[in-house]
Amino acid sequence: MKNAYQGPELTISQEIDQMKYRQADETFHDKVIRIAGALCDDDQHKEYLESILGEMRFLPAGRVQSAIGSRRITTAYNCFVSGTIDDSMDTIMQRAGEAAETMRRGGGIGYDFSQLRPSGSKIKSLDSSASGPVSFMGIFDAVCQTISSSGHRRGAQMGVLRVDHPDIKEFITAKRNSDKLTGFNVSVAVTDKFMEAVENDAPYDLIFEGEVWGQESATEIWDMIMESTWDWAEPGIIFIDRINESNNLWYCESIAATNPCGEQPLPPYGACLLGSFNLTKYVDGETFNWKQFDNDIPHIVRAMDNVIDRTIYPLKEQEDEAKNKRRMGLGISGLANAGEMLGHSYGSESFLEWAEEVFKTLRNATYRASLELAKEKGAFPLYRSSWLKSGFAKTLPYKLRKGIKEYGIRNSHLTSIAPTGTISLVADNISGGIEPVFSHYYERTIQTANGPRFERVEDYAYTRGVSGRTSNEITVREHLAVLALAQHYIDSAVSKTCNVGDDVTYEEFKDVYLEAWKNGCKGVTTFRAAGKRYGILNTIEQTVEEEEETEGATEITATTGGTEENKAEACFFDPVTGIKECA
DSSP states (O other): OOOOOOOOOSHHHHHHIIIIISOTTOOHHHHHHHHHHHHOSSHHHHHHHHHHHHTTSEEEOHHHHHHTTSSOOOOSOOEEEOOOOOSSHHHHHHHHHHHHHHHHTTOEEEEEOTTSOOTTOEETTTTEEOOOHHHHHHHHHHHHHHSOBTTTBOOOEEEEEETTSTTHHHHHTTTSSSSSSTTEEEEEEEOHHHHHHHHTTOEEEEEETTEEEEEEEHHHHHHHHHHHHHHHOOOEEEEHHHHHHHOTTTTTOOOOEEOTTSSOEEOTTOEEEEEEEEGGGGEETTEEOHHHHHHHHHHHHHHHHHHHHHSOOSSHHHHHHHHHHOOEEEEEEOHHHHHHHTTOOTTSHHHHHHHHHHHHHHHHHHHHHHHHHHHHHOOOTTOOGGGGGSTTGGGSOHHHHHHHHHHOOSOSOOBOBOOOHHHHHHTTSOOOTTOOBSOSEEEEEEEETTEEEEEEEEOTTGGGTOOOOBGGGSOHHHHHHHHHHHHHHOSSOBOOEEEEOTTOOHHHHHHHHHHHHHTTOSEEEEEETTSHHHHHHHHHHOEEEEEEEETTEEEEEEEOSOTTTTSOOSEEEOTTTOOEEEO
């Protein structure tokens, strides 16, 4: 009999894995056996999965780990987008009820509020005036605050409004506070037409139901977005035209919103599975084990494809959407740690060259595996030859395109880069997603019957003698270069926070968003420690005492999980650890 898989080494990693992802009295080894057994096709596949999961080379998203094969009646899907919110009270309340069920079963959810009539417009049947989309967001926020998301997790939501909606100004400023719409992230769906107007300092039309309601200066609206983001870290930006133009399913769906962290643009009732390859486990001394990485991917694609048929769904519409398109979002974690352990400084030319090979391998191997599955099990039901005409499909190698033309493909989408906050911490605190290291170490306070106990938590690479560049030591343009590179090889989207240091001027900050659009990104998020949002996060989530500075790192004592623990935060950013987590 094989030796039991030991799992993470760090105490905090073991504790979180036990609390969030294992069943009662389940060891890490038991969890691995449970997941592999529930997702395998045969004994050989099960053996491969046990090795990959047991050695933490692949980290399924938290929902997969906690739900698959367990007694919990929860979904293995992390992220959803609401059905279309039409401009009627019946539909609004129906979608709020569906959102409650989705969050109760463990899923985060995104909404497009652009179909709701502007504030002040006439409601003829009631002889009254509409209050506008921002006011109705309060209903969904209240639902999120009330519903306890399954699995010790706060509810999470994304609210989106098109930049040409007449209420765009109210939406942009809706979260310039510490207590409004806290269950939401908010993002503006920006069109190419608007961005061209910004470049030309031209006016643009505000439109609702095909009718022009007025004009605004694109520059002034852009500045309003930028000022809010500069101070409050919201709203985010999603480039909605690019999302739809590059969408593999351009011929049968229209996308207007994303999941709470933005890595999954999805159609109405869209759902997506997530999971990340742990790149640190492929580092062998001074080399990266490309063969192992390439060999592991098909086994994971097969297993994740099985999740689609072997999980429950909060709503029948979500199940139909998932099974008709068979989307998944496989990504990576530990990019910074692995690259710097190999001698590539984050953001450097050599780092980008190595990272490009990682992204290219991920893209080619996932698509090759899905092609082979299509030969064996059939293409996804809504596959049509038009799939090959999408902006992303055109970037695939000729041999893959030729095979897909003949056999179709099993999954409409295969890749995505998620924040991986908690699963990266469970994997012995590796760097999350494609983010750089936030800090080399911090101290957590553990309250015990004998008083507080302090435990130092170190970055994975730092424990192995590698002091990687931290997020605030990296220029915002280096952040952007990594984001743009990743997006080129990812069929869905990329969650990446571009940290903005005190040395960046407001004008340079604004240019980052223009450059993101020009460089092919589907969205961009920034975080500025000097902004107002950071102060609120520090007050609400943490009590931080700076103690001493050594080797450029600040050692901090943190009391985590303060009095606001049950308050919903759509995407939770921990200002001590740098962990970003979304449903």
